[in-house]
Amino acid sequence: MHELAVTQSIMEIAQRHARQAGAQRILAIHLVIGELTGFVDDSIQFYFDVLSKGSLAEGARLEFERIGARVRCHGCQAEYAPPDSRLWTCPSCGALGGEIVAGKEFYVASIEIES
Amino acid sequence: MSKQIPVIEEILSANDLIALENRKLLDAHGVLAVNIMASPGAGKTSVILRAIESLRGRLRIGVIEGDVAGRVDADKVAQTGTPVVQINTGGGCHLDAPQVQSALRQLPLSEIDLLFIENVGNLICPTGFALGDHLKLMVASVPEGHDKPLKYPGMFTVVDALLLNKIDLMPYLDFDLDAFRTAVRALNAEAPLFEVSCKTGAGIEDWVEWLIRQCS
Numbered sequence: 001m002h003e004l005a006v007t008q009s010i011m012e013i014a015q016r017h018a019r020q021a022g023a024q025r026i027l028a029i030h031l032v033i034g035e036l037t038g039f040v041d042d043s044i045q046f047y048f049d050v051l052s053k054g055s056l057a058e059g060a061r062l063e064f065e066r067i068g069a070r071v072r073c074h075g076c077q078a079e080y081a082p083p084d085s086r087l088w089t090c091p092s093c094g095a096l097g098g099e100i101v102a103g104k105e106f107y108v109a110s111i112e113i114e115s
Numbered sequence: 116m117s118k119q120i121p122v123i124e125e126i127l128s129a130n131d132l133i134a135l136e137n138r139k140l141l142d143a144h145g146v147l148a149v150n151i152m153a154s155p156g157a158g159k160t161s162v163i164l165r166a167i168e169s170l171r172g173r174l175r176i177g178v179i180e181g182d183v184a185g186r187v188d189a190d191k192v193a194q195t196g197t198p199v200v201q202i203n204t205g206g207g208c209h210l211d212a213p214q215v216q217s218a219l220r221q222l223p224l225s226e227i228d229l230l231f232i233e234n235v236g237n238l239i240c241p242t243g244f245a246l247g248d249h250l251k252l253m254v255a256s257v258p259e260g261h262d263k264p265l266k267y268p269g270m271f272t273v274v275d276a277l278l279l280n281k282i283d284l285m286p287y288l289d290f291d292l293d294a295f296r297t298a299v300r301a302l303n304a305e306a307p308l309f310e311v312s313c314k315t316g317a318g319i320e321d322w323v324e325w326l327i328r329q330c331s
Contacts, residue, residue, distance in 0.1 A: 002207065002208055002209060002243070002244075005211070006126060009126050009127065009130075013122065013128075017122050018120075021118075021120050031126075036269055036272075037243060038239045038240070038242075038243060038269060085266060086265060087298060088301040088302060089301065096301040097301040097303070100272060106127060106243075107125045108122045108124050108126060109121070109122060110119055110120060110121045110123075111119075111120050112117055112118070112119050112120075113117065113118060114117050115117075115118060
Protein backbone atom coordinates (compact mmCIF):
# COMPACT_ATOMS: atom_id res chain seq x y z
CA MET A 1 0.00 0.00 0.00
CA HIS A 2 2.59 2.59 1.01
CA GLU A 3 4.42 2.18 -2.28
CA LEU A 4 2.01 4.84 -3.63
CA ALA A 5 3.44 7.59 -1.41
CA VAL A 6 6.94 6.30 -2.03
CA THR A 7 6.46 6.35 -5.80
CA GLN A 8 5.15 9.92 -5.64
CA SER A 9 8.34 10.81 -3.81
CA ILE A 10 10.51 9.06 -6.43
CA MET A 11 8.69 10.98 -9.20
CA GLU A 12 9.15 14.28 -7.38
CA ILE A 13 12.90 13.72 -6.89
CA ALA A 14 13.49 12.53 -10.47
CA GLN A 15 11.50 15.37 -12.06
CA ARG A 16 13.17 18.06 -9.95
CA HIS A 17 16.64 16.87 -10.96
CA ALA A 18 15.55 16.47 -14.59
CA ARG A 19 14.17 20.02 -14.78
CA GLN A 20 17.34 21.42 -13.23
CA ALA A 21 19.31 19.68 -15.98
CA GLY A 22 16.99 21.00 -18.69
CA ALA A 23 15.69 17.55 -19.65
CA GLN A 24 13.05 16.99 -22.32
CA ARG A 25 12.33 13.56 -21.00
CA ILE A 26 13.44 11.11 -18.30
CA LEU A 27 14.62 7.85 -19.87
CA ALA A 28 15.52 5.92 -16.74
CA ILE A 29 15.51 6.18 -12.94
CA HIS A 30 18.07 4.14 -11.01
CA LEU A 31 16.84 3.16 -7.54
CA VAL A 32 18.86 1.52 -4.79
CA ILE A 33 16.73 -0.54 -2.39
CA GLY A 34 18.03 -2.49 0.60
CA GLU A 35 16.55 -5.92 1.21
CA LEU A 36 15.52 -4.97 4.76
CA THR A 37 13.38 -1.98 3.74
CA GLY A 38 10.44 -4.10 2.64
CA PHE A 39 9.64 -2.05 -0.47
CA VAL A 40 8.34 -4.10 -3.38
CA ASP A 41 9.65 -3.52 -6.92
CA ASP A 42 6.50 -4.64 -8.71
CA SER A 43 4.32 -2.40 -6.61
CA ILE A 44 6.51 0.67 -7.23
CA GLN A 45 6.49 -0.15 -10.95
CA PHE A 46 2.70 -0.43 -10.93
CA TYR A 47 2.17 2.97 -9.31
CA PHE A 48 4.89 4.51 -11.44
CA ASP A 49 3.15 3.47 -14.66
CA VAL A 50 -0.02 5.19 -13.48
CA LEU A 51 1.52 8.32 -11.92
CA SER A 52 4.03 9.08 -14.67
CA LYS A 53 1.42 9.43 -17.46
CA GLY A 54 1.70 12.88 -19.04
CA SER A 55 4.81 13.77 -16.97
CA LEU A 56 8.50 14.15 -17.86
CA ALA A 57 8.95 10.60 -16.60
CA GLU A 58 6.34 8.89 -18.77
CA GLY A 59 7.77 5.74 -20.28
CA ALA A 60 10.95 5.91 -18.20
CA ARG A 61 12.65 2.64 -17.24
CA LEU A 62 12.83 1.91 -13.50
CA GLU A 63 16.09 0.15 -12.67
CA PHE A 64 16.09 -1.52 -9.27
CA GLU A 65 19.42 -2.25 -7.64
CA ARG A 66 18.83 -4.56 -4.69
CA ILE A 67 21.31 -4.50 -1.81
CA GLY A 68 21.44 -7.67 0.28
CA ALA A 69 21.39 -7.52 4.07
CA ARG A 70 24.78 -7.70 5.84
CA VAL A 71 25.38 -8.04 9.56
CA ARG A 72 28.65 -7.45 11.45
CA CYS A 73 29.15 -9.87 14.33
CA HIS A 74 29.35 -8.27 17.81
CA GLY A 75 31.83 -10.95 18.80
CA CYS A 76 34.43 -11.47 16.04
CA GLN A 77 33.49 -8.55 13.72
CA ALA A 78 33.01 -10.91 10.75
CA GLU A 79 30.39 -9.77 8.25
CA TYR A 80 27.73 -12.17 7.04
CA ALA A 81 24.42 -12.33 5.20
CA PRO A 82 21.73 -13.04 7.82
CA PRO A 83 19.73 -16.19 6.99
CA ASP A 84 16.08 -15.85 6.11
CA SER A 85 13.62 -17.10 8.76
CA ARG A 86 16.35 -18.51 11.01
CA LEU A 87 18.26 -17.15 13.99
CA TRP A 88 20.90 -14.57 13.10
CA THR A 89 24.05 -16.36 14.27
CA CYS A 90 27.58 -15.64 13.08
CA PRO A 91 28.88 -18.42 10.78
CA SER A 92 32.46 -17.73 11.97
CA CYS A 93 32.14 -17.73 15.77
CA GLY A 94 28.52 -18.70 16.47
CA ALA A 95 27.67 -15.51 18.41
CA LEU A 96 24.08 -14.29 18.28
CA GLY A 97 23.13 -11.24 16.26
CA GLY A 98 25.20 -8.27 15.19
CA GLU A 99 24.97 -4.78 13.77
CA ILE A 100 23.21 -4.23 10.44
CA VAL A 101 25.73 -2.69 8.03
CA ALA A 102 23.82 -3.00 4.75
CA GLY A 103 20.27 -3.60 3.58
CA LYS A 104 18.54 -0.40 4.71
CA GLU A 105 19.38 1.69 1.62
CA PHE A 106 16.52 3.47 -0.10
CA TYR A 107 17.49 6.24 -2.51
CA VAL A 108 17.42 7.53 -6.06
CA ALA A 109 20.99 7.01 -7.27
CA SER A 110 20.80 8.63 -10.71
CA ILE A 111 18.55 9.43 -13.63
CA GLU A 112 19.13 9.19 -17.35
CA ILE A 113 17.66 12.07 -19.33
CA GLU A 114 17.21 13.23 -22.89
CA SER A 115 18.24 16.86 -23.22
CA MET B 116 21.14 13.13 -26.66
CA SER B 117 20.92 11.15 -23.44
CA LYS B 118 23.01 11.60 -20.35
CA GLN B 119 23.31 10.22 -16.86
CA ILE B 120 22.78 12.60 -13.91
CA PRO B 121 23.84 11.58 -10.41
CA VAL B 122 21.12 12.21 -7.82
CA ILE B 123 21.79 10.31 -4.55
CA GLU B 124 18.70 11.51 -2.72
CA GLU B 125 16.90 9.58 0.00
CA ILE B 126 13.42 8.69 -1.25
CA LEU B 127 11.90 9.39 2.16
CA SER B 128 13.77 12.68 2.69
CA ALA B 129 10.56 14.76 2.59
CA ASN B 130 9.09 12.62 5.40
CA ASP B 131 12.39 12.69 7.32
CA LEU B 132 12.50 16.51 7.26
CA ILE B 133 9.02 16.78 8.75
CA ALA B 134 9.93 14.13 11.34
CA LEU B 135 12.83 16.38 12.33
CA GLU B 136 10.43 19.33 12.72
CA ASN B 137 8.17 17.16 14.88
CA ARG B 138 11.12 16.26 17.07
CA LYS B 139 12.08 19.92 17.50
CA LEU B 140 8.50 20.83 18.45
CA LEU B 141 8.37 18.00 21.00
CA ASP B 142 11.75 18.97 22.45
CA ALA B 143 10.73 22.63 22.69
CA HIS B 144 7.81 21.55 24.91
CA GLY B 145 9.78 18.97 26.88
CA VAL B 146 7.62 16.10 25.60
CA LEU B 147 9.04 12.58 25.30
CA ALA B 148 7.33 10.78 22.41
CA VAL B 149 7.08 6.98 22.27
CA ASN B 150 6.10 5.31 18.98
CA ILE B 151 4.21 2.10 19.78
CA MET B 152 4.20 -0.54 17.06
CA ALA B 153 2.65 -4.02 16.90
CA SER B 154 0.42 -6.36 14.96
CA PRO B 155 -3.32 -5.64 15.07
CA GLY B 156 -4.68 -7.03 18.33
CA ALA B 157 -1.38 -7.36 20.21
CA GLY B 158 -2.59 -4.87 22.80
CA LYS B 159 -1.17 -1.45 21.88
CA THR B 160 -4.17 0.46 23.23
CA SER B 161 -4.36 -1.78 26.31
CA VAL B 162 -0.76 -1.07 27.30
CA ILE B 163 -1.38 2.66 26.81
CA LEU B 164 -4.48 2.47 29.04
CA ARG B 165 -2.50 0.55 31.68
CA ALA B 166 0.25 3.18 31.58
CA ILE B 167 -2.27 6.04 31.87
CA GLU B 168 -3.78 4.35 34.94
CA SER B 169 -0.43 3.69 36.56
CA LEU B 170 1.10 7.10 35.79
CA ARG B 171 -1.81 9.17 37.04
CA GLY B 172 -0.38 11.94 39.24
CA ARG B 173 3.18 11.04 38.21
CA LEU B 174 3.41 12.06 34.52
CA ARG B 175 1.05 13.96 32.24
CA ILE B 176 0.16 11.79 29.25
CA GLY B 177 -1.04 12.57 25.72
CA VAL B 178 -1.95 10.09 23.00
CA ILE B 179 -2.06 10.04 19.21
CA GLU B 180 -4.08 7.10 17.89
CA GLY B 181 -3.40 5.83 14.37
CA ASP B 182 -5.96 3.55 12.75
CA VAL B 183 -7.17 2.83 9.28
CA ALA B 184 -10.69 3.90 10.30
CA GLY B 185 -12.84 4.82 13.28
CA ARG B 186 -12.45 6.34 16.73
CA VAL B 187 -12.70 3.15 18.82
CA ASP B 188 -9.25 3.53 20.41
CA ALA B 189 -9.40 7.30 20.81
CA ASP B 190 -12.74 7.04 22.62
CA LYS B 191 -11.30 4.56 25.12
CA VAL B 192 -8.39 6.90 25.83
CA ALA B 193 -10.65 9.98 26.02
CA GLN B 194 -12.73 8.29 28.73
CA THR B 195 -9.68 8.48 31.00
CA GLY B 196 -9.56 12.28 30.58
CA THR B 197 -6.30 12.07 28.63
CA PRO B 198 -5.84 14.43 25.65
CA VAL B 199 -6.03 12.32 22.49
CA VAL B 200 -6.08 12.88 18.73
CA GLN B 201 -7.27 10.19 16.33
CA ILE B 202 -5.60 9.91 12.92
CA ASN B 203 -7.41 7.85 10.30
CA THR B 204 -5.06 6.78 7.53
CA GLY B 205 -7.88 5.73 5.21
CA GLY B 206 -6.26 2.46 4.17
CA GLY B 207 -2.67 3.56 4.83
CA CYS B 208 -0.64 0.87 6.59
CA HIS B 209 1.49 3.15 8.79
CA LEU B 210 1.61 6.66 10.24
CA ASP B 211 3.86 9.20 8.54
CA ALA B 212 5.48 12.40 9.76
CA PRO B 213 2.97 14.85 8.18
CA GLN B 214 0.05 13.04 9.87
CA VAL B 215 1.81 13.26 13.23
CA GLN B 216 2.64 16.92 12.62
CA SER B 217 -1.02 17.79 12.16
CA ALA B 218 -1.96 15.76 15.26
CA LEU B 219 0.69 17.56 17.34
CA ARG B 220 -0.92 20.90 16.43
CA GLN B 221 -4.15 19.69 18.05
CA LEU B 222 -2.58 18.65 21.36
CA PRO B 223 -1.85 20.85 24.42
CA LEU B 224 1.89 20.02 24.28
CA SER B 225 2.84 22.28 27.19
CA GLU B 226 0.60 20.14 29.42
CA ILE B 227 2.11 16.82 28.33
CA ASP B 228 5.25 15.03 29.61
CA LEU B 229 4.89 11.72 27.79
CA LEU B 230 3.20 11.25 24.41
CA PHE B 231 2.23 7.82 23.14
CA ILE B 232 1.93 7.58 19.36
CA GLU B 233 0.02 4.38 18.60
CA ASN B 234 0.98 3.35 15.09
CA VAL B 235 -1.26 1.40 12.70
CA GLY B 236 -1.27 -2.34 13.49
CA ASN B 237 1.40 -3.74 11.17
CA LEU B 238 4.84 -5.30 11.71
CA ILE B 239 6.44 -4.10 8.47
CA CYS B 240 5.54 -0.63 7.20
CA PRO B 241 5.75 1.48 10.39
CA THR B 242 9.51 0.87 10.67
CA GLY B 243 10.13 2.58 7.31
CA PHE B 244 8.68 5.97 8.22
CA ALA B 245 10.28 8.32 10.76
CA LEU B 246 7.77 10.25 12.90
CA GLY B 247 10.05 12.33 15.12
CA ASP B 248 9.57 10.12 18.19
CA HIS B 249 12.32 9.66 20.81
CA LEU B 250 11.70 5.97 21.50
CA LYS B 251 10.26 3.03 19.59
CA LEU B 252 8.43 0.35 21.49
CA MET B 253 7.09 -2.92 20.16
CA VAL B 254 4.23 -4.89 21.67
CA ALA B 255 4.41 -8.59 20.84
CA SER B 256 1.84 -10.98 22.30
CA VAL B 257 1.78 -14.63 23.26
CA PRO B 258 -1.01 -15.75 20.85
CA GLU B 259 1.04 -14.49 17.88
CA GLY B 260 3.62 -17.21 18.56
CA HIS B 261 7.31 -17.21 19.48
CA ASP B 262 8.51 -17.24 15.86
CA LYS B 263 7.59 -13.61 15.03
CA PRO B 264 11.20 -12.36 15.38
CA LEU B 265 12.28 -14.83 12.68
CA LYS B 266 9.47 -13.81 10.33
CA TYR B 267 9.52 -10.04 10.85
CA PRO B 268 13.12 -9.28 11.85
CA GLY B 269 13.05 -5.62 10.75
CA MET B 270 10.89 -4.25 13.53
CA PHE B 271 12.78 -6.11 16.27
CA THR B 272 16.06 -4.51 15.15
CA VAL B 273 14.86 -0.90 15.48
CA VAL B 274 13.00 -0.85 18.81
CA ASP B 275 14.29 0.56 22.12
CA ALA B 276 12.11 -1.74 24.24
CA LEU B 277 9.75 -4.68 23.81
CA LEU B 278 6.66 -5.73 25.67
CA LEU B 279 5.51 -9.33 25.48
CA ASN B 280 1.81 -9.00 26.30
CA LYS B 281 -0.84 -11.57 27.29
CA ILE B 282 1.54 -13.72 29.35
CA ASP B 283 -1.53 -14.85 31.32
CA LEU B 284 -2.34 -17.02 28.26
CA MET B 285 1.00 -18.86 28.42
CA PRO B 286 -0.47 -22.01 30.12
CA TYR B 287 -2.97 -22.47 27.29
CA LEU B 288 -0.69 -21.98 24.28
CA ASP B 289 2.49 -23.54 22.90
CA PHE B 290 4.55 -20.39 23.25
CA ASP B 291 8.26 -21.16 23.74
CA LEU B 292 9.47 -18.24 25.87
CA ASP B 293 13.15 -19.22 25.73
CA ALA B 294 13.06 -19.46 21.93
CA PHE B 295 11.38 -16.04 21.78
CA ARG B 296 13.94 -14.45 24.10
CA THR B 297 16.85 -15.92 22.12
CA ALA B 298 15.42 -14.80 18.77
CA VAL B 299 14.85 -11.28 20.14
CA ARG B 300 18.41 -11.10 21.48
CA ALA B 301 19.82 -12.14 18.09
CA LEU B 302 18.14 -9.13 16.51
CA ASN B 303 18.47 -6.62 19.31
CA ALA B 304 21.08 -7.03 22.03
CA GLU B 305 20.14 -3.88 23.95
CA ALA B 306 16.36 -3.44 24.18
CA PRO B 307 14.80 -4.48 27.51
CA LEU B 308 12.03 -7.08 27.23
CA PHE B 309 9.10 -6.66 29.63
CA GLU B 310 6.80 -9.65 30.03
CA VAL B 311 3.36 -8.27 30.89
CA SER B 312 -0.34 -8.96 31.00
CA CYS B 313 -2.72 -6.06 30.50
CA LYS B 314 -5.47 -8.38 31.70
CA THR B 315 -3.96 -9.09 35.14
CA GLY B 316 -1.56 -6.14 35.38
CA ALA B 317 1.46 -8.46 35.78
CA GLY B 318 4.76 -6.82 34.83
CA ILE B 319 3.19 -3.46 34.00
CA GLU B 320 4.83 -1.64 36.90
CA ASP B 321 8.37 -2.63 35.75
CA TRP B 322 7.65 -1.22 32.33
CA VAL B 323 6.11 1.96 33.72
CA GLU B 324 9.16 2.50 35.96
CA TRP B 325 11.32 2.20 32.85
CA LEU B 326 9.16 4.81 31.09
CA ILE B 327 9.55 7.20 34.02
CA ARG B 328 13.34 6.79 33.88
CA GLN B 329 13.29 7.66 30.15
CA CYS B 330 11.45 10.90 30.93
CA SER B 331 13.87 12.13 33.57
